[in-house]
Amino acid sequence: MFFLLLISTGRAAITVYQANNQAAFSTAAGAKYTGVAAYNPTSLSPPPLPSPTVLTTIPINLENSGTPNLSIKQKGSFIGFSIEMSVTNQVLGKNSTLIQVPFLNLMANIQQRAGSVMVRVGGNTQESAKLVDDGVIPDGRVLTKNHTGVTGTTQTPPLEFSRDLLYMMRNISSFVNVHWFLGIPWFVTQPFDTKIITASQEILGDYLLGLQAGNEPDMYHIHGHRNDSYSPFDYGGEFSDLLTQVSATNADPSGKAMKLLIGPNIADFSWTPEQVWDSGFVDKFHDNLAFLAVEKYPRDNCAAMFGGPNAVVTDPQTILPYYLTHDAHTKLLAPYLNSTTYAQKVDKPFLMFETNTGSCGGFLGISDSFTAALWGLDYALEMAHSNFSGAMFHLGGQNVFYNATPPTNQSTFHQWTVGALYYSALVMAEVIGPSNNTQVINYGVGGLSSYTPIYNIYENGTPVRVAIFNYIDDPSGANTVHAVISLSGATMPSSVKVKYLAATTVVQKGGYTWAGQTFGKNFESDGRPMGQEDIKTINCDTTAKTCTVDVPAPGFALVFLNDDAFTEDKGAPPMTFPTTAHTKTHNTATVEPSVLATSNGFRKSIHELAGTSKPPSAAPRTAKSSLVALSVVFGAVVVILSRAM
Numbered sequence: 001m002f003f004l005l006l007i008s009t010g011r012a013a014i015t016v017y018q019a020n021n022q023a024a025f026s027t028a029a030g031a032k033y034t035g036v037a038a039y040n041p042t043s044l045s046p047p048p049l050p051s052p053t054v055l056t057t058i059p060i061n062l063e064n065s066g067t068p069n070l071s072i073k074q075k076g077s078f079i080g081f082s083i084e085m086s087v088t089n090q091v092l093g094k095n096s097t098l099i100q101v102p103f104l105n106l107m108a109n110i111q112q113r114a115g116s117v118m119v120r121v122g123g124n125t126q127e128s129a130k131l132v133d134d135g136v137i138p139d140g141r142v143l144t145k146n147h148t149g150v151t152g153t154t155q156t157p158p159l160e161f162s163r164d165l166l167y168m169m170r171n172i173s174s175f176v177n178v179h180w181f182l183g184i185p186w187f188v189t190q191p192f193d194t195k196i197i198t199a200s201q202e203i204l205g206d207y208l209l210g211l212q213a214g215n216e217p218d219m220y221h222i223h224g225h226r227n228d229s230y231s232p233f234d235y236g237g238e239f240s241d242l243l244t245q246v247s248a249t250n251a252d253p254s255g256k257a258m259k260l261l262i263g264p265n266i267a268d269f270s271w272t273p274e275q276v277w278d279s280g281f282v283d284k285f286h287d288n289l290a291f292l293a294v295e296k297y298p299r300d301n302c303a304a305m306f307g308g309p310n311a312v313v314t315d316p317q318t319i320l321p322y323y324l325t326h327d328a329h330t331k332l333l334a335p336y337l338n339s340t341t342y343a344q345k346v347d348k349p350f351l352m353f354e355t356n357t358g359s360c361g362g363f364l365g366i367s368d369s370f371t372a373a374l375w376g377l378d379y380a381l382e383m384a385h386s387n388f389s390g391a392m393f394h395l396g397g398q399n400v401f402y403n404a405t406p407p408t409n410q411s412t413f414h415q416w417t418v419g420a421l422y423y424s425a426l427v428m429a430e431v432i433g434p435s436n437n438t439q440v441i442n443y444g445v446g447g448l449s450s451y452t453p454i455y456n457i458y459e460n461g462t463p464v465r466v467a468i469f470n471y472i473d474d475p476s477g478a479n480t481v482h483a484v485i486s487l488s489g490a491t492m493p494s495s496v497k498v499k500y501l502a503a504t505t506v507v508q509k510g511g512y513t514w515a516g517q518t519f520g521k522n523f524e525s526d527g528r529p530m531g532q533e534d535i536k537t538i539n540c541d542t543t544a545k546t547c548t549v550d551v552p553a554p555g556f557a558l559v560f561l562n563d564d565a566f567t568e569d570k571g572a573p574p575m576t577f578p579t580t581a582h583t584k585t586h587n588t589a590t591v592e593p594s595v596l597a598t599s600n601g602f603r604k605s606i607h608e609l610a611g612t613s614k615p616p617s618a619a620p621r622t623a624k625s626s627l628v629a630l631s632v633v634f635g636a637v638v639v640i641l642s643r644a645m
């Protein structure tokens with residue numbers, strides 16, 4: 001069984017409960033890092049330059065209307081976060097009265113651009129999670145692992161959680177517009193444990209987006225939870241049983257939860273999506289299904305995480321180049337195109353419910369470097385182009401490399417480490433924006449290489465933004481992309497504005513910038529962007545009617561074709577949740593001196609982080625009327641949450 005797990009390349013989505021061995025691939029000379037994976041400083045060497053050389057002067061010929069094959073309409077909340085249920089107490093907060101302020105800030109940044117954020121609480125640990133009575137879990141905690149009940153090859157300890165976990169989620173939604181996914185435990189179906197259905201609908205109300213009906217059921221037989229003959233048909237039978245049982249026990253009194261189910265959530269391990277569709281699943285449960293979903297990782301790092309006989313550990317240096325091409329995404333997503341077409345036909349949004357750079361924790365030097373920021377953004381845009389309706393990037397705790405926002409037991413509120421994929425999510429929110437009317441197309445032009453993907457972004461059929469990647473790592477400048485943008489059917493503007501996602505190399509760890517602002521390196525963030533926002537103005541060639549935008553190698557540029565195309569503060573007013581033990585003013589967060597040193601302008605942050613865009617009025621954004629006092633996790637300080645109204 002264990003061996004099967006190891007050969008399930010790219011398919012297993014396993015969360016780790018023990019130390020991992022990836023540091024064995026430490027490429028840096030000298031001392032070996034012995035701390036937790038999320039903060040391992042080891043970096044890789046950039047891959048060699050493409051040979052032969054690739055097209056770097058790229059014509060982007062836009063049409064003002066009538067562009068065919070645009071994606072379905074997309075939301076700015078396209079990239080959401082999937083938080084392994086067992087680590088919610090590290091990421092969200094300790095309990096409903098001790099919420100992590102950095103988490104609120106990180107979500108608020110996305111809300112500002114997209115209007116809302118999707119967060120899934122679940123993963124493998126949802127399957128054996130038990131909602132226990134109030135008071136059972138000691139010390140005001142919301143969850144605990146029962147280590148006497150450890151089972152299976154994933155060594156997943158059963159999880160016990162209290163209703164207060166749901167109250168914590170609901171409280172978060174009253175600060176930032178986070179909508180939630182949860183999962184129904186599916187290992188045991190006779191009877192199902194339906195407590196989470198009743199409680200989540202009651203507590204989260206309209207903030208409950210959906211309930212997963214099983215997590216990767218096509219892998220159940222691998223871990224001994226079903227026998228080998230378990231099929232999509234059997235899964236459908238269990239789905240039916242759930243509905244019968246919920247109805248018989250009145251577990252969904254409002255009737256709403258049973259219209260929010262998500263299936264089949266397969267990992268494409270032993271069933272194809274088509275096998276599920278062909279089993280009649282969607283026809284039969286059309287009224288119960290709010291979303292169709294799959295889960296997919298490009299590859300796994302299970303051998304490094306779990307070791308064991310025959311374990312062949314992947315060397316991240318050899319696979320780094322796979323994370324720096326667009327073709328990797330098109331290849332990964334090709335098997336789903338039929339399903340996203342099908343989903344449109346049956347009128348259901350189709351989600352990538354759990355994904356990341358690699359399952360079993362990701363890869364040192366890839367998942368935690370600028371590579372992942374570019375990779376995640378290209379992946380998300382390719383999914384948007386491919387008619388997915390959203391994707392959840394998975395966070396799994398300190399023993400993994402792939403976190404968007406690694407939690408830390410060493411952290412106080414201002415000492416989070418913001419991972420590369422968070423930048424992908426932030427930028428994606430801005431690429432799409434909050435209109436719900438945005439369409440995406442992956443731009444193809446003769447001779448375009450896999451190193452320089454381009455997406456054109458449309459509102460109401462008109463191009464508004466252009467997203468240009470350069471995956472190449474070449475400080476010489478020889479591989480800088482020159483994107484020559486032209487527009488037929490309308491007048492080309494005399495200048496365009498550009499924001500860059502930047503780092504000096506693809507293997508850089510932390511300190512990436514988006515339009516000049518950063519969340520710093522390890523332990524430097526309270527979730528607010530630091531530094532002065534820097535938006536470039538590029539003058540166009542009015543004779544040639546073209547605008548040429550340079551994109552460094554490596555880098556990413558978002559080109560705004562007009563001032564209306566800015567989305568940065570259109571989702572919601574900027575909102576920050578500063579923390580202070582001293583005063584009730586809004587901008588006195590306690591900040592490490594090292595952070596201040598890198599954060600030009602930080603102290604003006606409340607709307608400075610909204611950058612050049614003006615606040616809606618001259619008045620400060622911090623409404624005195626809505627100060628909420630909470631206390632901060634891991635510290636007894638009082639926190640003042642100031643909401644900009």
Ligand SMILES: *[C@@H]1O[C@H](CO)[C@@H](O)[C@H](O)[C@H]1NC(C)=O
Nearest residue numbers: 069070071072337385386387
């Ligand atoms: C996405 O859906 C739209 C609308 O149905 C369609 O025109 C387009 O070709 C689809 N894109 C892909 C990549 O399947």
Ligand SMILES: *[C@@H]1O[C@H](CO)[C@@H](O)[C@H](O)[C@H]1NC(C)=O
Nearest residue numbers: 094095096097098139140164
């Ligand atoms: C949350 O934890 C704190 C500190 O342990 C405790 O004082 C508080 O009562 C807890 N809140 C809840 C709702 O249990």
Ligand SMILES: *[C@@H]1O[C@H](CO)[C@@H](O)[C@H](O)[C@H]1NC(C)=O
Nearest residue numbers: 145146147148149150158160
């Ligand atoms: C922990 O798991 C064991 C084995 O499944 C079970 O017998 C025990 O009751 C559980 N403990 C608690 C506190 O739920």
Ligand SMILES: *[C@@H]1O[C@H](CO)[C@@H](O)[C@H](O)[C@H]1NC(C)=O
Nearest residue numbers: 096097164167168171174628
């Ligand atoms: C948070 O949840 C608790 C329930 O534990 C509730 O009493 C409290 O009012 C909530 N706080 C906010 C700010 O919503």
Ligand SMILES: *[C@@H]1O[C@H](CO)[C@@H](O)[C@H](O)[C@H]1NC(C)=O
Nearest residue numbers: 273274275277278338339342
């Ligand atoms: C596409 O999906 C439909 C519905 O499941 C299926 O009947 C068809 O065979 C699939 N086509 C391909 C090319 O896989």
Ligand SMILES: *[C@@H]1O[C@H](CO)[C@@H](O)[C@H](O)[C@H]1NC(C)=O
Nearest residue numbers: 035036398399408409410411
């Ligand atoms: C944090 O966790 C790591 C690994 O789990 C442990 O070695 C370390 O002692 C912990 N630090 C604190 C301050 O609790």
Ligand SMILES: *[C@@H]1O[C@H](CO)[C@@H](O)[C@H](O)[C@H]1NC(C)=O
Nearest residue numbers: 075076115116434435436437
């Ligand atoms: C976009 O859709 C969400 C619901 O998913 C809704 O709350 C929001 O108001 C919509 N935004 C616009 C601009 O229509």
